[in-house]
Amino acid sequence: MRFRLCTTLAVATICLTFADSTRADAPAPQQLLTEVVVPSTIDKSPQRVRYRLPEGAKSRAEQQDQPARPLLVMLHSWSHGIDQRFEDFESEAIERGWIFVFPEFRGANLRPEACGSKLAQQDILDAIDWAETTFRIDEKRIYLTGISGGGHMTMLMAGKYPERFTAASAWVGISNLATWHDRHAQGKYGEMCRACCGGAPGTSATIDAEYHARSPIHFLASAAKVKLPIDIAAGIHDGHDGSVPIRQSLDAFNQLAQQTPGAAVISEAEIAELSAKNGRLKSPRESDQEVDDTLGRAIYCRRYAGASRVTIFEGGHEGIATAALAFLEKHAK
Template structure:
């Protein structure tokens, strides 16, 4: 479908229903309109109203790039401000959730990126987590790096502002990329993510029967934890908890709603355990085991620390726990299996760190 976007007087009006196909990694085929001509002019802002009926989002453009892992064509969606063709511009990479692919509607996050004048990139990384090539596989991880390389070739990406974020399964993948490739990102924000696939598998086995998410893990990992040394190695390779020790200098924002694991699918312990790996290597304040249990079972801390009580005006929820390192932070807030895009993007926008090619 073609969408026509109304723009203020004095700016240009664009519309596009084109799909851009690349025959080599990141390259657009000849004979098509360069995608930069189809982009809207974004006006940077600190934040955007969550429910503005007059708000018109920029149109996402479909593209395909060739995987450097296996040569397959991999889809993605993206958009950028006109100025990204000539001026250094932040790149915001957002990762879809566990049961979705690059076509997932993530308008709340797109809105935040557009308001700040960022390039928005939405890769597929092998789609829904129910095949061996999905769910954090080496090929899926390479797809994200290939997508970033595509954006860096097509636009003037500011390498001090390459931001990565994701929610749920996207939070899992954001933390996994932070652990495997910390040098490629300026900062990472992960919400309600899974940090240990084996632990999450067991959480979703009821009365000895694998439930929905456990079944999807079995399809991806080709067996249950403990099935063989090879399977266990694969679980660890795809679980952020075993790799975040490499993110020694990488700023990371980890967050979860305290009710997740009760009304949602991912217990808060996944976020807290991931943060504790960072706290140990970044000389930060750890979350004690008994505090993790209090938050999981009682959904509150019996003795919150000064940092837990400090509050944060960028969060629209009560904060129940906040711990920090010199680079990173973890937040448990009053909520469930959800994210707060404005809070995440406000934090990301304050980070400058050179990301390597």
């Protein structure tokens, strides 16, 4: 059994969640997140944000001389909201002494207010602003990450607001909603895209504009121009045993490569080779054969565009916390 204690402050309602360990069959205690409600600066609606602090961390109000700490903002996936849990990412952040923040940006992608809308984008920015006001955040180390729909929003936020972040790590994300809709037009993801964007791509100029505005692929060039390091990764089996083909990641990387002097795009022939079931490159480059102990998986393609990279690894529709945070940790403004 769980119970909640809530109190309302001037800027947010704080709800602490406790575990009742009196039951004989209760599971081992789990580190729980603290929840606040942060009003949207656009429509004033209450938006839930959960967070976790590393040992010794306190708010500015509790202790003025707190050391500045890095911030990890993690984004929920396509069909979920704030009740989703990524304990591996949380634990990796906490072990590094980072503050972990998990905002709900209009929840699952079932309505126009969700799925990369301006409201959803602002919810994430508002959560960061709240964290910076409440805690001492190292402004040179503000990191962003997410898996699947969270990867979609990670890339979108990195492209739209590259100045707000130090580095980003997007796993199995959707970069082009129109092409992803077409793949899933007869299924639930196609239906969800239509619910968010007002219909199918090609129905009208207005609807096409919605798909464009919510698709990271149209904005990643801006991130490359300011040299924001972006880590893009996908499991080779996704799209076969998962919902997001690796092309969504490879096309996103190519947008970065096109804007990065000296970087080469991944060719159509290479994309086709990798996109086949159990795909492999016929002529892998040296970087495609790297060994990455933080990833712990075989790598089939790894390419670089400045400080950014793409990795296609042995796996499926998943994210790997150790690799994501190891990449982020390397970067500071």
